[in-house]
Amino acid sequence: VRLTRHRALSLLQTAPTQAPDEPAAILDERIQTQIGQQLSSFYKELVNQPIPQNFIDLLAKLDRQEDGK
Amino acid sequence: VTEPANQTFQTALVAAIPNLRAFAISLCGNVQTANDLGQETMLKAWANRHRFEEGSNFKAWLFTILRNSYFSDFRRGKREVRDEDGVAAASLSSLPEQHGHMDMIDFQHALAQLSEDQKEALILVGAEGFSYEETAEICGCAVGTIKSRVNRARARLVELMGVGSADDFGPERLSQAVMSKAAR
Numbered sequence: 001v002r003l004t005r006h007r008a009l010s011l012l013q014t015a016p017t018q019a020p021d022e023p024a025a026i027l028d029e030r031i032q033t034q035i036g037q038q039l040s041s042f043y044k045e046l047v048n049q050p051i052p053q054n055f056i057d058l059l060a061k062l063d064r065q066e067d068g069k
Numbered sequence: 070v071t072e073p074a075n076q077t078f079q080t081a082l083v084a085a086i087p088n089l090r091a092f093a094i095s096l097c098g099n100v101q102t103a104n105d106l107g108q109e110t111m112l113k114a115w116a117n118r119h120r121f122e123e124g125s126n127f128k129a130w131l132f133t134i135l136r137n138s139y140f141s142d143f144r145r146g147k148r149e150v151r152d153e154d155g156v157a158a159a160s161l162s163s164l165p166e167q168h169g170h171m172d173m174i175d176f177q178h179a180l181a182q183l184s185e186d187q188k189e190a191l192i193l194v195g196a197e198g199f200s201y202e203e204t205a206e207i208c209g210c211a212v213g214t215i216k217s218r219v220n221r222a223r224a225r226l227v228e229l230m231g232v233g234s235a236d237d238f239g240p241e242r243l244s245q246a247v248m249s250k251a252a253r
Contacts, residue, residue, distance in 0.1 A: 028227075035226050036195060038176040043196035045173075046091035055086055058108050059079065062115050066075060 078118050081127050082111060088128065088197065089135055095192045096139050098181050106143045110135040126203065133207045136189060144185070179229035183222050190218035191226075 089110055093103035113134050114121075121130055180188060193204040194215070201219075205212040 031227055032223060035176075035223065035230070038172060039180075039191070039195050042173060042176055042180070043091055043095070043192070046094050047087045049087070049090070051086050051090070052104055054104065055090075055108060055111070058111060059083060062079070062111075 075118070078115075078121070082114060082131075085128055085131050086111075089131060092132060092192060092197065093135060093139070095180070095196070096136070096185070096189065097143065102143060106135065106139055109138050109142075113138065129199065129203050129207055132193070132197070132199075136207060140185075175230055176226075179226050182229055183225055187218050187222035187225065190215050191222035194219050195223075 086107070090103060090107045093106040093110075094100055097103040097106060110131060114131055117134075121127065183191065189208060190204060193199045193207060194201065199207065201212050201215050205215045208215065
């Protein structure tokens with residue numbers, strides 16, 4: 001069957017964004033998975049940042065306090 | 070406290086710094102304030118080290134100190150918290166590691182708009198991997214409260230990120246998700 005331009009357009013316009021037989025619960029699970037992945041990569045990026053110098057300085061200060069006692 | 074015990078305590082404290090900072094940044098939405106909060110937490114932990122019960126969860130103990138400090142001393146004024154764009158913008162511009170993925174910017178913006186209760190519960194359970202029970206203990210509330218906060222946080226994120234309906238989760242967003250997955 002030859003796909004006319006008109007038919008192709010109407011197919012595009014009516015293309016479902018959700019497979020017709022996909023229950024809402026599965027779609028929701030897919031979205032939740034995606035959000036979970038974004039949360040993980042957001043957080044992982046923060047955890048992997050280098051430790052600022054003033055944290056290291058603070059630890060050294062605690063050490064000195066301890067020695068002074 | 071004996072010298073070797075101090076040494077062990079300090080080693081554990083150092084190991085926890087990256088996670089303490091990540092949690093603080095998530096709560097504050099601002100790196101500068103978060104660094105102050107992280108250091109305040111370390112000082113308090115060190116000063117109270119004799120109170121830590123051997124064999125209990127050290128990370129949970131530290132996170133409890135951090136969130137209590139945040140809610141008593143470090144929280145922004147209510148007006149500022151409501152300035153959602155401002156909070157998001159500040160955290161975006163002060164995160165040097167951001168690669169500017171649209172996905173991630175959308176996500177961070179959405180996260181900044183959650184209520185503090187919801188954000189805290191979501192990060193502890195969803196990102197730090199604490200159990201509901203541990204999280205309830207850290208936050209000083211009932212397990213059921215934590216569960217409902219996490220659920221509401223997730224639902225709100227779906228709403229904020231514009232994927233709340235099948236129509237919004239259309240081909241464009243899907244292909245973006247697929248492409249960003251492939252790029253990893």
